[in-house]
Amino acid sequence: MLTYATANRAPSIHFxxxxxxxxxxxxxxxxxxxxxxxxxxxxxxxxxLFEDVTERLFNVYARPPIEDRTRLRDIERLHHWRKVAAQDCAMTIFHFGSARLGIHTSLGESKTMRTMMDAALLKKASKAFAEYFPDYQPMRNGIAHAEEKHMTDRDMAKNVSIGDPISNAINQLRGLSYSWGQIGLSSSKGSLSGGSLTDSVLSISNNNKMHSLEISKTTLGKLSEIRELYFDAFFTIEEKSRNARNALHAAGQPR
Structure with missing residues (x-):
């Protein structure tokens, strides 16, 4: 039977x-x-993009701050680019999760395909995604709806601001730290939202809880592992549906 490791492609279904x-x-x-x-x-x-900007940011930090009029501006811009790239990674995982939910929904409506597939592998794939990315939905919500969170002056007085993100970020002795918004603080009008990037860890506040994701090749490897499990589960359907189609054609009953 084919697997993703041997075929290096997505499985097909002979409908x-x-x-x-x-x-x-x-x-x-x-x-x-x-x-x-x-x-x-x-x-x-x-x-x-995240890794490239990170390297450029370290190079800017290495520039002497004295009489460098563009250093702070460059730091601010590069930190924002890192934020954009990291948040896009988080949103992509949400879309990946939505695609796999679509697979399960369609399979639930398909009795014949369910009898053809490797149910154990499908269960393993679903379990791996839940284990690796338990916060993918609240992270998406915190990113997508950040601008919907508004605060009154009273809210601001009650809560402690994280301060200027640039002053939080520059001149770190080691690593990179950048934060924005009002992280995880409650409001009379609802939850406040914010986030931070500490080295390669993106943290997002949603409904007064913090959710984190590592932006790294390790995370990319986990996504690839889950894809391979899903593909291998459906290669059994490819083989069985192909055999069934060929049998129909041999019997002179094309469908």
């Missing part, structure tokens, strides 16, 4: 062997399986 009412579900599953790979490419691209 001709399926009941007609399952055809659209098979098409949806194939589309979502391809989407898993697309989101991994997106994460890898954002990670490359």
């Amino acid at each position: 001709e062997a399926l009941p007609e009412e399952e055809h659209r579900h098979s098409h949806s599953i194939c589309s979502e399986l391809h989407a898993l790979s697309s989101y991994i490419v997106e994460f890898e691209s954002s990670l490359a």
Whole structure:
């Protein structure tokens, strides 16, 4: 049987062997399986930007601050770029998670395909995603709805601001630290939102709780591992649906 390691591609489903009412579900599953790979490419691209900007930021820190009129401005810009890249990584994981939910939804409507697939591998893939990325939904919500959180003057008086993100970031003895918004503080109008980047860890506040994600090749590897599990689970359907289709054709019953 094919696996992702040997085929290096997404599995296919030969829908001709399926009941007609399952055809659209098979098409949806194939589309979502391809989407898993697309989101991994997106994460890898954002990670490359994150790493490139990080290197440039360390180079700016190395510049003598005396009479360097652009140093603080460059630091601010590069920290913001790191934030953008890190948040895009988090949003990509949310989209990856949404694609896998689509797979499960379509499979739930497809009795024939469920009998063809490797249920143990599918369960392992789902468990791995839940274990590796338990905070993917609240992190997405904290990023996507950050601008919807507004504070009154009274809220500001009650809560302690994290201060100017540039003064928090510059002249660190080691590592990189950058923060924004009002992190994890409660408000009479609802929860306040904010976030921080400490080295490669992105932390986002949502509903007064902090959620974190490591922006790294390790995280990219976890996404790739989950994709491989999903693909291998559906390669069993590819093989069985192909065999069933060939049997129909041999019997002179094309569908």
